[in-house]
Amino acid sequence: MTPPTAAVVGQLARDLVLTVDRVPDAGASASATGRREQLGGKGANQAVALAQLGVRPTLVAVAGDDVIGDVLLDQARRDGIDTSAVVRRRDTLTGVIVEVLAADATYRYVEDLPLLGPAxxxxxxxxxxxxxxxxxxxxxxxxxxxxxxRIGRDAGRLVVLDGAPADADRDELLGLADVVRADDKEAELLLGLPADDPDRVRDAAHDLLKAGPKLIAVALAEGGNLFVWAGGEILVPLGDDPVIDTTGGGDAFVAALTDALLRGRSYPDAARWANRASAATVGHAGGRPDLTGLVRHV
Ligand SMILES: Nc1ncnc2c1ncn2[C@@H]1O[C@H](COP(=O)(O)OP(=O)(O)O)[C@@H](O)[C@H]1O
Ligand SMILES: [Mg+2]
Incomplete structure (x- = not known):
């Protein structure tokens, strides 16, 4: 079977992850206990995850015209990503994300990211x-x-949204989407209520199906991800493995969900697969997924 393909529209960045025992106070410093410098940003993370799962990704993102851009795009190609739709924007620095990750799994990000435009x-x-x-x-x-x-819908492709749409475009965007996925904070914006009341979240998610999406996946504040579709739902609890850093957990989740749906899996199977991909990502520092060892049951 020819591998499925996916276009990922999002960020590409130099990802610098520094692990510390404790985040220093203002005016103080801390020695890093660990360091990773890698290809990152949500778009690249999702594309890497897709490639690791055997889906051929093309990345639509902005890089600068600097050496860092060259290095990151070389890495992306080694990761199996088609980079021909990555814009090299002139007089622009390639995006950077500095993540300071503490031993209690809390993080701080400082980002400087060029953004995509309609052109x-x-x-x-x-x-x-x-x-x-x-x-x-x-x-x-x-x-x-x-x-x-609009392009994806016009071409009859599977359109997957990650996040919460801005109010002004909400109706149109939801109408164009097949799948919407939100973490717990995004779920509050998407559904317009606190993510800590599972019953209300469930009702609101079912209600949101009327806006267009066929599948909605939202993280609950208390843990676990709820998937709803017309006539069905499943709540997939989080795993028990220690969480080092949730960064990239959502990106691996979205990639695996897409992978499963493109392969014709049922919604419950796709939900469990997404959860396993995210569990396999939150056990290490930084957002870069490592899904090559994930074994499919079917
Ligand atoms: N132990 C775990 N097992 C599986 N998934 C987890 C676990 N801990 C956190 N997650 C998931 O990680 C995801 C993090 O999502 P998100 O905040 O969107 O990450 P990012 O945007 O950095 O990729 C959530 O969907 C959450 O349910
Ligand atoms: Mg996310």
């Missing part, structure tokens, strides 16, 4: 149109996200 999406039209799935990160400007969603 970048238009230039990638063919790549997006040809992919079996289109993954859209809602941290990008709404006009860019909408443009990509």
């Amino acid at each position: 970048d999406i238009a230039a990638a039209d063919g790549r997006i149109r040809r992919a079996d799935a289109v993954l859209l990160q809602l941290q990008q400007p709404p006009e860019a996200v909408l443009a990509a969603a």
Whole structure:
């Protein structure tokens, strides 16, 4: 079988992860207990995860015209990502994310990221149109996200949203989406209520199906991910393994969910697969997934 393909519309960044026992106070310093420097940003993380799962990803993102951009794109190609739709923007620094990760699994991010515009999406039209799935990160400007969603829908592709849409574009975007996934904070924005009341979240998620998506996956504040679709739902609890860093857990989740749906798996199977991919990512520092060892049951 030819491998499925996916276009990922989102961030690409140099990801610098520094682990500390304790975050220093203002005016103080801390020695890092660990360090990772790697290809990162949500778009790249999702694309890496897809490639590791055997889906061929193309990344639609912005890089600068600097040496860091060259290094990251070389890495992306080694990871099996088609980078031909990555824009090299002139006089721009490639994105950077500095993550300071404490021993209690809390993190602080400082980011400087160039963003996609509608012209970048238009230039990638063919790549997006040809992919079996289109993954859209809602941290990008709404006009860019909408443009990509319209292309995906027009071409009859699986349109997957990660995050909570801005109010102004909410109705149109939800109408274009097949799948919407939100972490617990995003779920509050998406559903308009606190994520800590599972019954209300469940009702609101079922209600949201009327806006267009066929599958909605939301993380609950108390842990676990709830998946709802017309006539069904499943609550998948989190694993018991120690959590080092939840960064990238959602990216691996979205990638695995997409992978399973493209392979025709049922919603409950896809839900469990997404949860396993996220569990396999939160056990290490930094957002880069490592899913190559994940074994499919079926
Ligand atoms: N022990 C765990 N097992 C499985 N998933 C987990 C575990 N701990 C956290 N998660 C999941 O990690 C995800 C983190 O999502 P998110 O905050 O969107 O991450 P990011 O945007 O950095 O990729 C959530 O869906 C949460 O349910
Ligand atoms: Mg996320």
